[in-house]
Amino acid sequence: MIRVGQGFDVHEFAEGRPLIIGGITIPYDKGLIGHSDADVLLHTVTDAALGAIGEGDIGRHFPDTDAAFKDADSAVLLEKVWSIVEQKGYRLGNIDCTIMAQKPKMAPHIETIRARIAELLHADVSQVNVKATTTEKLGFVGREEGIASMATILLLKNE
Ligand SMILES: Nc1ccn([C@@H]2O[C@H](COP(=O)(O)O)[C@@H](O)[C@H]2O)c(=O)n1
């Protein structure tokens, strides 16, 4: 059995916040805001996984009205969702992610992010791909107002 899921998320930049993307802190002069740590990429991965197993989305599992998830570590949220994936008998086939950011340059951090996502999904790094693109200075990403990301995931289950 195979299941496919997709995820998409956006978070806004603000001064005085750490920039956390893909489970790592990236040195930069501003960060992303959210109810949680605002890790836009791990939210995307979480939504892709939830989509693949037909379990709704991140906000349904971890409402942004619940104080329990204020400043939550998004890696912990993903681990909780991944345990549901595994309870249902699925494992990662592969995941492909795209970060849309005008700045900062993501290339120096991609391999670290890739390794962290593989660790969280109990998979090999070869099963995880992470890309980055600018939006050529167009739109909210291009104006450096925030960062968006999207992902497609394939899950496998032995019959
Ligand atoms: N925040 C980013 C955006 C892009 N990159 C890398 O640069 C390449 C070219 O980006 P374009 O948007 O001009 O196509 C892209 O393929 C990435 O390798 C990056 O590191 N960080």
Ligand SMILES: C[C@@]1(CO)OP(=O)(O)OP(=O)(O)OC[C@H]1O
């Ligand atoms: C993660 C949660 C919960 O802390 O809050 P945010 O950090 O605002 O992120 P979002 O992408 O809106 O996802 C859902 C949430 O309920």
